[in-house]
Amino acid sequence: MAPLSSIQRLVVTIAVLASFVTFLDGTVVTVALPAISRELGGGITTQQWVVDAYLITLSALILLAGSLSDAYxxxxIMRIGLIAFGIASIAVAAAPDPLILIIARALQGAAGALLVPSSLALITAMMRGEVQARAIGVWTAFTTGAQLAGPLLGGLFVDYASWRLVFLINVLPIAVTLFLLPRLGVVDRPTGVRIDWWSGILCAVGLGALVFALIEQPHQGWTAPGIWIPGVTGIVLLTAFLVRQGRMEHPLMPLDLFRIRNFGWGNLATLFIYAALSLNGFVIGVYLQQGAGLGATAAGLASLPLTILMILLSSRAGGWAGRHGPRMFMTVGPLLMAVGALLLLTVSEEFSYWWQVLPAMIVMGLGLSLTVAPLTAAILGAVDERRSGIASAINNAVSRVAGLLVVAMLSTIVGGTLDLGGFHNAAWVTAALMALGGAVSWIGIRRPAAPTQTGAVPAA
Known part of the structure; x- marks a missing residue:
């Protein structure tokens, strides 16, 4: 198998670094939540909003960002996103109270929405076939590694410095990416594609209203006007968004893409798998501190086996999927992760990381390594490179919305309190979601037709 060329390695490096900051910032906050709650107040509701404020704008605007990436x-778009993300990160670190923190997190998510689709689209537009699958495998290993290493880095800052420094970790990768971008030699040429701003507003406001209702309903109940009115409004606006997508000439989310078998079924699998990953990541980071009594660093170290296995195996899994097709990997991987989630049911009042958590992390790490790169390659490899930006944006939006909704429903899932019983409830739900992801992949995913090109596609 021929190695990647120098320009291909540069493309992958830029894509990894640009995505790194959004993936890292989405998870580095997890172990900082107890410290944020202690300093600023607000309990589990503040913890949910710190996570979901970021995910709301990231999820809602990532489709708009995909269109902007294709159009301009x-x-x-990546350069604008990097600069805005850095500024928003500084605002988060300086927040004096929960409201300012949540607003700054929302702005951070909006900037992050510009980064992920444009960075991954560089790979899908400039490489095809087995080379693309291998490059996506490398991208997946490091960006998912950033997600999984985030809690460890966050824990170190929380225990030995301040939770505020957690949000400044990304300054260095932002600076390096801005330095490398001109060396790529790509000249952006506007395509004249019209941007559907109204659809972006419908999606953002609809998601925000629905998530508000899901987070706040445990405190007021579904019958309270302050809950059911936003909930119904969110559903109506999101329905209007979908209807509008079917009627627009240049929609933010082209519904015809979902008629492509691997794209449609792959995104359904993404919904279940990433909902499970988000739920598991949240409860592990918080419960190991508040329930098991570990420090923030120790709680962050809990996920280190996943990081190591992802870095070691994900690129290989991408190459295997390129040769043998993604179906088996996308089936076996989530089922392994479901087994790993069920192993967390062994966690008891007499807590032992080595016997109760580590086996689950190893099994989940193996499953995750087999899943993520083949999943991404199956979805994006099914779409013509000219639509790679919007396809990447849709897939990332699906994964973010999955995490957004499951975190918003956290109080309902755990029974109001993240104690041992709530932790076990979350493990059952995580396993069920993973099993659904594996079943959907087996039913829907097929091996793609042989590509016409296996090398790099020249940059426009």
Whole structure:
């Protein structure tokens, strides 16, 4: 198998670094939540909003960002996103109270929405076939590694410095990416594609209203006007968004893409798998501190086996899927993760990381390594490179919305309190979601047709 060329390695490096900051910032906060709650107050509701404020704008605007990437150029949109993300990160670190923190997190998510689709689209637009699958495998290993290493880095800052420094970790990768971008040699040329701003508003406001209702309903109940009115409004606006997508000439989310078998079924699998990953990541980071009594660093170290296995195996899994097809990997991987989630049911009042958590992390790490790169390659490899930006945006939006909704429903899932019983409830739900992801993959995913090109596609 020929190694990646120098330009291909540069593309992958830029894509990894640009995505790194959004993936890292989405998870590094997890182990900082107890410290944020202690300093600023607000309990579990503040913890949910710190996570979901970021995910709301990231999820809602990532489709708009995909269209902007296709319309105005991936490099230009990536550069704007990097600068805005850095500024928002500083605002988060300086927040004096929960409200300012949540607002700054929402702005951070909006900037992050510009980064992920434009960065991954660089790979899908400039490489095809087995080379693309291998490159996506490398991208997946490091970006998912950033997600999983985030809690460890966050824990170190919380225990030995301040939770505020957690949000400044991304300054260095932002600076390096801005330095490398001009060396890519890609000239952005506007395509004249019309941007559907109204659809972006419908999606953002609809998601925000629905998530508000899901987070706040445990305190007021579904019958309270302050809950059911936003809930119904959110559903109506999201329905209007979908209807509008079917009627627009240049929609934010082209519904015809879902008629492509691997794209449609792959995104359904993404919904279940990433909901499970988000739920598991949240409860592990918080319960190991508040329930098991570990420090923030120790809680962050709990996920280190997943990080190591992802870095070691994900690139290989991407190459295997390129040769043998993604179906088996996307089936076996989630089922392994379901087994890993069920192993967390062994966690008891007499807590032992080595016997109760570590086996689950190893099994989940193996399953995750087999799943993520083949999943991404199956979805994006099914779409023509000219629509790679919007396809990447849709897939990332699906994964973010999955995490957004499951975190919003956290109080309902755990029974109001993240104690041992709530932790076990979350493990059952995680396992069920993973099993659904594996079943959907087996039913829907097929091996793609042989590509016409296996090398790099010249940059426009």
């Amino acid at each position: 150029g991936r490099v230009r």
